[in-house]
Amino acid sequence: MGWFGKTVTAVVIVVLAFFLTTRFTDGPIGVVTGGPFNTGQVVSDEPDWRFVKDYEIVEFQLLEPARSRTTWIVEHDGRIFIPSGYMLSTVGKIWKQWPLQAEKDGRAILRVDDKLYPRQLIRITDDPALPAVLEELSRKYASGSQIPVSEVSRGSLWVFELVQR
Numbered sequence: 001m002g003w004f005g006k007t008v009t010a011v012v013i014v015v016l017a018f019f020l021t022t023r024f025t026d027g028p029i030g031v032v033t034g035g036p037f038n039t040g041q042v043v044s045d046e047p048d049w050r051f052v053k054d055y056e057i058v059e060f061q062l063l064e065p066a067r068s069r070t071t072w073i074v075e076h077d078g079r080i081f082i083p084s085g086y087m088l089s090t091v092g093k094i095w096k097q098w099p100l101q102a103e104k105d106g107r108a109i110l111r112v113d114d115k116l117y118p119r120q121l122i123r124i125t126d127d128p129a130l131p132a133v134l135e136e137l138s139r140k141y142a143s144g145s146q147i148p149v150s151e152v153s154r155g156s157l158w159v160f161e162l163v164q165r
Helices: 003-022 090-095 098-104 130-141
Strands: 027-029 032-035 058-062 068-071 074-076 079-084 107-112 115-124 158-164
Touching: 027 058, 058 098, 068 079, 074 130, 079 130, 098 115, 098 158, 130 158
Parallel strands: 027 068
Antiparallel strands: 027 032, 032 068, 058 068, 058 107, 074 079, 079 158, 107 115, 115 158
């Protein structure tokens, strides 16, 4: 094997080792999936979720499998939602496994400001609040370009509500 092959092999090994190592971290590293949360104060009382209205990202962890990630969050009328786009794209089908896992077992932990909130993720497809949730999602992340409800109905955009367990 020449120097180029050795270099490519070394890079692949380093990248694989990095992704394997992140499975043991306390939460995600940027956009890279991390391990289960080890730190944070568990909050059992239901907060006034308006405090997350202008948060760009938060962290959440599914209990099964116990992996954490960063995500966008939307608050509307005291309810909180996590979107997952690109669900019909090839990249989305490969990269986005958590929504499928959350449909099977939606038990999760939301971590915001080092506080842990036990939640249940429930996929919503037909909810009276959905247009307003998408309007808020558009305001925060789509530069005001309105995301139509048809994106949810056709399955390209999945929206999960996080309710208290």
